[in-house]
Amino acid sequence: MRATELRESILKHLEFSQGKDLAHASLYDMRMALTLAIRDRVIEPWFRATRATYAAQSKRVYYLSMEFLIGRLLEDAVMNIGLTEAAHEAISGLGHDFRAVLDDEPDAALGNGGLGRLAACFLDSLSTLGCPAYGYGIRYEHGLFRQSFGPDGRQVETAEDWLRQSHGWEFERPEAAFNIGFGGTVAESGRSAVWTPDNAVVAKAYDTPVIGWQGKWANTLRLWGAEPLSAFDLAAFNKGDFVGAAQPEAFARTISRVLYPDDTTEQGKELRLKQEFFFTAASLRDILRRFTAEHGDLSALPSRVAIQMNDTHPAIAGPELVRLLHDERGMEFEQAVDTARACLSYTNHTLLPEALERWPETLMSAVLPRHMQLIERIDALHAQQFPVRSTPIVEKGEVKMGELSFIMANRVNGVSALHTELVKSTVFADLHALHPERIINETNGVTPRRWLKGANHGLSTLITDTIGEGWEDNLERLVELEPAIEDRGFRDRFAAVKKTNKVHLSNWIGDQMGIAVNPDAMFDVQVKRFHEYKRQHLNILETIALWQEIRANPGAGWAPRVKIFGGKAAPGYVMAKEIIHLINNVARVINADAATRDLLTVVYPPNYNVTMAERLIPAADLSEQISTAGKEASGTGNMKFSLNGALTIGTLDGANVEIRDLVGPENFFLFGMTADEVVERRRHPDHASSAIAASPRLSAAIDLIEAGTFSNGDRSTYRGLTQNLRAHDYFTVCADFDSYWDAQRAVDTAWGDADHWMRMAALNTARSGWFSSDRTIKGYMKDVWNIQPMI
Ligand code: 26Q
Numbered sequence: 001m002r003a004t005e006l007r008e009s010i011l012k013h014l015e016f017s018q019g020k021d022l023a024h025a026s027l028y029d030m031r032m033a034l035t036l037a038i039r040d041r042v043i044e045p046w047f048r049a050t051r052a053t054y055a056a057q058s059k060r061v062y063y064l065s066m067e068f069l070i071g072r073l074l075e076d077a078v079m080n081i082g083l084t085e086a087a088h089e090a091i092s093g094l095g096h097d098f099r100a101v102l103d104d105e106p107d108a109a110l111g112n113g114g115l116g117r118l119a120a121c122f123l124d125s126l127s128t129l130g131c132p133a134y135g136y137g138i139r140y141e142h143g144l145f146r147q148s149f150g151p152d153g154r155q156v157e158t159a160e161d162w163l164r165q166s167h168g169w170e171f172e173r174p175e176a177a178f179n180i181g182f183g184g185t186v187a188e189s190g191r192s193a194v195w196t197p198d199n200a201v202v203a204k205a206y207d208t209p210v211i212g213w214q215g216k217w218a219n220t221l222r223l224w225g226a227e228p229l230s231a232f233d234l235a236a237f238n239k240g241d242f243v244g245a246a247q248p249e250a251f252a253r254t255i256s257r258v259l260y261p262d263d264t265t266e267q268g269k270e271l272r273l274k275q276e277f278f279f280t281a282a283s284l285r286d287i288l289r290r291f292t293a294e295h296g297d298l299s300a301l302p303s304r305v306a307i308q309m310n311d312t313h314p315a316i317a318g319p320e321l322v323r324l325l326h327d328e329r330g331m332e333f334e335q336a337v338d339t340a341r342a343c344l345s346y347t348n349h350t351l352l353p354e355a356l357e358r359w360p361e362t363l364m365s366a367v368l369p370r371h372m373q374l375i376e377r378i379d380a381l382h383a384q385q386f387p388v389r390s391t392p393i394v395e396k397g398e399v400k401m402g403e404l405s406f407i408m409a410n411r412v413n414g415v416s417a418l419h420t421e422l423v424k425s426t427v428f429a430d431l432h433a434l435h436p437e438r439i440i441n442e443t444n445g446v447t448p449r450r451w452l453k454g455a456n457h458g459l460s461t462l463i464t465d466t467i468g469e470g471w472e473d474n475l476e477r478l479v480e481l482e483p484a485i486e487d488r489g490f491r492d493r494f495a496a497v498k499k500t501n502k503v504h505l506s507n508w509i510g511d512q513m514g515i516a517v518n519p520d521a522m523f524d525v526q527v528k529r530f531h532e533y534k535r536q537h538l539n540i541l542e543t544i545a546l547w548q549e550i551r552a553n554p555g556a557g558w559a560p561r562v563k564i565f566g567g568k569a570a571p572g573y574v575m576a577k578e579i580i581h582l583i584n585n586v587a588r589v590i591n592a593d594a595a596t597r598d599l600l601t602v603v604y605p606p607n608y609n610v611t612m613a614e615r616l617i618p619a620a621d622l623s624e625q626i627s628t629a630g631k632e633a634s635g636t637g638n639m640k641f642s643l644n645g646a647l648t649i650g651t652l653d654g655a656n657v658e659i660r661d662l663v664g665p666e667n668f669f670l671f672g673m674t675a676d677e678v679v680e681r682r683r684h685p686d687h688a689s690s691a692i693a694a695s696p697r698l699s700a701a702i703d704l705i706e707a708g709t710f711s712n713g714d715r716s717t718y719r720g721l722t723q724n725l726r727a728h729d730y731f732t733v734c735a736d737f738d739s740y741w742d743a744q745r746a747v748d749t750a751w752g753d754a755d756h757w758m759r760m761a762a763l764n765t766a767r768s769g770w771f772s773s774d775r776t777i778k779g780y781m782k783d784v785w786n787i788q789p790m791i
Contacts, residue, residue, distance in 0.1 A: 003089035009037035010090055022094060028165060030096050031074070031104040034087060035168040038077050039209070046209045046218035052790055053132040057294060059303065059787045061126065061133040061780075062287055064280060064317060065310035067116030067259070068123070068137050068221065071450075071610030072105040073169050073208075076124075079454050081215040106162040107611045109143035110223075110259060113529040114636055115349050117610065118415075118773075119310055121636070124447040125777040127212030127219045128473055130791030136283035138275060139206050139223035142258045147568045147607045153584030157571050159258075169208045170223075176205035178285045179229065180278050186370045192327040195370035201252040202227045203282035213449055213473045216791050224282045226255035263355040265572035273359060273367055280314040284321055298329060302342035306785035309346045309409070312357045312401035317344060318408030319374040327370070337378060337408075345784050346409040347442075348402070348423055349633050352533065356427070357401040364399050375399055382407050391430040406431045406438070411784045413442045416634035416655040418675065440783055443655055444634040445773035448475045451640045456618035458497035459644065459765070466490065475772035478765060485762045488755075495758045498621070498645060505619035509603055515591065517601050521560035522751050525616055525646070526624035527608055530569035530576040533631035537579045537721065538733045539563070539624055540586055542740055543602060544701040550596045559748040562601045566608030566616065578721045580604075585710040613637070618644045621761070622747060625650035626740065628731040630675030632656075639771040645761040647750075649743055651736070655771075663767045667760040669750075671743035672736040681735050688729035691737065698737040702726070 013033040014020050020029045053060065078087050091098040111117065119135065126133040145157040181197025203224040211218045228248040237245035255278050260266050284307075291304055309317055318340060325336035350356070365372040379393040393403045406412050406428055414420030420441035424432045432439055453460045453472050463471060467480040484490040502519040509517050526539050543563050550558050565583050569576035587602035605612065623641030625632075625648050632654035642648060642659055650656040651672040660668040673681060681687050692699050702722050704710075711717035725733060750757055781787050 002083065002086040003093070006037060006083065006086050007090040007093060009040060010034055010094065013037055025096075027096070027100060027104045030091065030094070031101050032166070032168055034091060034101060035074055035105075038074065038081070038083065038087070039169060041081055041083070042077060042209045042211045042215070042218060045211065045215050046220075049130075049132070049217045049219065049790070054294070056790065057304070058132050058790060059306060059785070060290075061131060061785050061787060062283065062305065062307045063119065063122060063126075063133060063135045063310065064283055064307060064314035065116070065119040065135065065137050066276065066279070066313040067111030067310075068108075068119050068135060068223075069111030069113070069116030069610060070108045070120045070123075070221075071614075072102070072107055074105050075102045076450055076454055077211055080211045080213055080449060105168075106165070107609045108162050109160060109609055110137065110140050112144060112259070112261060112263075114634070115311060118349075118444055118636055121445065121447040121450070121773040122777060123210045123219065123221060124212065124449060125445070125773040127210045127217050128447075128449070129774060129777055129781070130212070130217040130789045131219075131777065131781055131787060132790060133219045135210070135219070135221040136279065136286075137221070137223050138256050138259075138279045139225040140256060140259045141253075144259055144568070144609075145261055145571065149580075149584055149604075149606050152581070153588065154581045155569055155571075155577050157261075167206075170206045171208075173205040173207055173222075176222075176286065177227075178203050178282045180281050182274060182277070182367055184369065186373060191333070192330070193370060193373070195323070195327070199251070200229055201255055201278065202229055203278060205282075205286070222283075222286070224256065224279050226252045226278060228252035261568075262570035262572055263350075263352075264570060266570075267354070267358070268360060268363070270363060270367065273363065276313055277316050277320070277368060277371075280317045281320050283314075284317060284324060288324060298325060298331060299335075299339065301339055305343045306345065306787060307343050308780070308784070309344060309405055311347060311349045312405050315346070315357070315401040315405040315408075316368070316371060318404055319368075319371040319378065322374050322378070323370060326374075333377065334381065337381060341408055341410050344409050345411040345413070346405040347413050347415065348419075348427070349415055351419070351422055351427055351633065352631065358398040359401065361394060361397050361399060372399075375404060378404070378407060386434045389430055389433065402427060403431065406435075409438070412439045413780075413784065414439065414633070415442065415444045416658060417441055417443060418630075418652070418657050419633040419654060422630060422675070442776055442779045442783070443658060444636050444639070445771050445776035446636050446639045446643070447773050448472055448643065450614070451617070452643055455614040456497075456501065456644055458500050459494075459618065462490075462493055462497055463765075471769075473774060475769035475774065478769040479767065481762065481766040485759055485766060491755060491758045491762060494645065494762045495754070498619070498758075498761070501619040502621075505615060508615060509605065512605055513603060515601065515603055517562045517603065518560060518598070521562045521601070522621045522747075523562050523564060523619055524622040524624065525564045525566075525620040525641070526626070527564070527566035527613060527616055528635075528637055530567050530573070530580055532575055532579075532731045533628050535626050535628060535731060535733055536565065536567070536583065537725075538626055538736065538740055539565075540579070540583050541698065541701045541733065541737065542744055543590070543600070544586060544704055545697040545741065546744070547590050547593070547596055547600055548700060548704070549697070550599050551593075554595065554599075557752075558599045559751040560599050562603060564616065564620075565602070565604040566612060568608060575721065575724065578718065582705070582710060582718055582721065589710050613640070617641055617646070620644065620646040621751075621757075622646060623648045623650075625653070625656050626672070627651060627653045628736075629653045629673055629678050631731070639768065642764045643768040643771060645765045647747075647757075647760055647764060649740075649747060659768075659771070662770055663764045667763050667767075669743045669747050671739040673732065673739075678732055681732060682730070687732065688726060688734040691734035692726065695734075695738050697741060698734060 013036040181200040184198035208221040321340040325331040383390040414423040471477040623646040634654040649669040
């Protein structure tokens with residue numbers, strides 16, 4: 001019945017939206033027709049949610065984020081409205097392959113990694129929980145670059161082009177458009193000021209509905225695209241200046257052209273500051289317009305509006321909201337600051353000094369002159385209110401966006417228990433002493449709809465067969481699996497699901513890379529952005545050492561392993577790219593060694609993204625979460641692996657700490673120094689060289705690299721990397737190596753008892769329910785936003 005209805009709807013869109021008949025429909029046509037048919041069915045709950053929010057005059061959450069790493073939307077939407085089987089039947093009935101139709105959708109990579117994917121999981125949970133919310137961001141024409149590997153194994157970046165085909169999900173909103181100014185001058189006017197920008201672009205809204213689980217509620221992801229005020233300078237054109245005529249267009253479009261791929265070398269770039277102001281200012285204008293349409297008195301703003309700043313990227317929201325209230329609406333300055341603060345909250349995602357945003361005062365004054373003045377007034381006001389010890393926002397000619405965010409927020413949160421404690425004791429120690437109530441913890445989570453139900457059908461079916469339906473939006477119910485784990489039959493089914501996922505992944509690796517991998521081997525997976533603190537080099541050094549040990553002692557009963565890597569390095573991050581280069585060449589050499597072929601394989605499929613994560617994570621046996629303790633704010637991949645029944649080998653960092661507490665230390669492979677021990681160890685100037693001297697295995701692995709084993713005999717290729725390890729090793733790879741090696745051998749031993757391994761794996765799934773982003777969002781609703789669900 002539902003399949004028949006859907007079939008009619010698909011055929012209608014094929015004819016009237018795509019202008020094709022079935023006989024000539026391409027995969028793209030089929031995908032668009034299905035998308036539009038599904039989108040039609042999302043409209044009713046979407047309108048209903050919007051009307052209910054208006055009618056109840058409910059508070060709304062506005063999640064401001066430079067990144068939304070949403071991936072593909074079709075499969076998720078079909079699943080959420082319960083039409084997976086109907087859609088499968090309808091598409092097959094029309095002579096097309098359902099999987100191929102779903103796989104035709106481009107992966108929307110409007111983000112770099114964890115922070116952007118978290119924003120996407122939050123959108124899913126906000127809708128599932130019936131929390132009235134908007135996500136606000138930038139409609140980048142080009143998302144994160146596409147990664148390939150050159151013949152020498154180096155990363156090659158090419159432009160990503162997700163909007164080349166029409167988007168399908170979005171609605172263009174030409175009427176929701178705001179002029180956003182830059183530069184210019186400020187004129188004093190009584191107690192406030194008038195800012196006259198000398199340049200402006202139009203921010204135009206594009207809306208994508210975000211449907212929650214079972215279609216009960218839907219929110220909006222509103223992304224801003226930049227356009228010129230006037231498309232074309234006709235006067236210049238008529239004078240024969242054809243290039244100059246296109247200038248306004250060129251400047252404006254640059255703003256929403258491309259996602260910044262970097263948190264290290266891209267600091268201080270003027271275009272980035274303009275992007276940040278562009279989407280933040282447009283969002284605030286939109287928020288105030290919506291508020292004013294319903295309410296009169298601006299002092300009521302905080303009871304209706306909660307604005308979340310996803311890291312400091314939208315931190316200009318503080319001064320901009322003050323400007324809108326004070327300069328443009330005549331509110332007293334101090335009241336404007338208090339009102340803005342009562343609306344704003346800030347999530348910190350990193351402690352790495354190089355990732356904390358700072359802008360030169362001169363740049364801020366040139367691009368946003370009025371905001372620079374307001375930042376100084378906010379700074380002065382805070383110093384006046386807290387004269388004891390004040391950490392200035394503006395210091396040594398720089399505007400520190402972390403301090404600005406803290407001072408303008410009513411709540412500041414870290415993203416795991418450990419990270420929050422470090423936020424209190426390090427980056428914001430001074431401000432925390434002045435405002436001891438402000439910093440709270442909201443441990444990250446992931447959406448179980450995409451990361452379990454959608455990505456792992458086999459496990460989802462087993463869970464439903466065992467504990468019944470309803471775990472998808474009540475993930476803590478997974479604990480009900482625990483008694484079943486005692487049952488051998490259940491464990492065998494659990495093992496069979498994992499095996500099937502591994503067979504699928506092996507086939508895919510065979511197709512994509514021409515490498516044969518044994519699905520009975522242990523799949524040991526490290527997928528994430530490349531960064532020295534994440535220590536992919538620790539993993540590859542251990543791989544080299546293991547290869548040597550197997551060669552020396554082939555009959556020692558080794559557990560066969562497939563080491564799988566995935567991830568991109570920022571194009572300007574030289575050391576991270578050197579690690580990628582090394583991994584590819586270690587893979588080439590090891591995979592060619594007949595002596596170890598059945599025991600060790602290294603694969604590194606290029607262009608890791610959300611879609612690839614959905615493929616790899618359900619097939620993983622071992623999850624590598626090996627960052628230097630104190631550096632990974634939370635991690636969210638770690639949660640996805642555990643939920644899908646992989647065991648973790650990891651340090652006491654970020655949310656690993658909480659994962660280990662919940663799944664039980666006996667079901668987790670711990671190694672390495674604690675955050676405190678790392679700090680202490682670094683104080684010894686020879687911490688790296690002494691660790692190398694004490695570890696023959698590590699020493700031999702580094703020697704092999706330096707001997708040119710992985711660079712066709714060239715001894716200089718990886719010198720930058722090995723010298724850094726020997727001399728500096730800030731991320732304490734060397735000092736943690738032996739402990740990591742030992743933990744890996746404990747993994748080998750555990751793998752030897754297949755039934756016990758499956759028991760541990762299943763316990764990881766059963767005890768990971770707390771890591772649902774629904775739990776996280778409930779925490780924000782209660783502790784940060786003070787908002788009630790509508791369903
Ligand atoms: C800053 C300035 C200029 C250009 C880019 C940036 C920039 C871009 C992206 C700074 C930071 C980011 C992304 C940070 C990020 O993804 N952090 C991760 O957030 C996750 C969600 O909370 C955590 O799980 C991870 O531990 C954390 O690394």
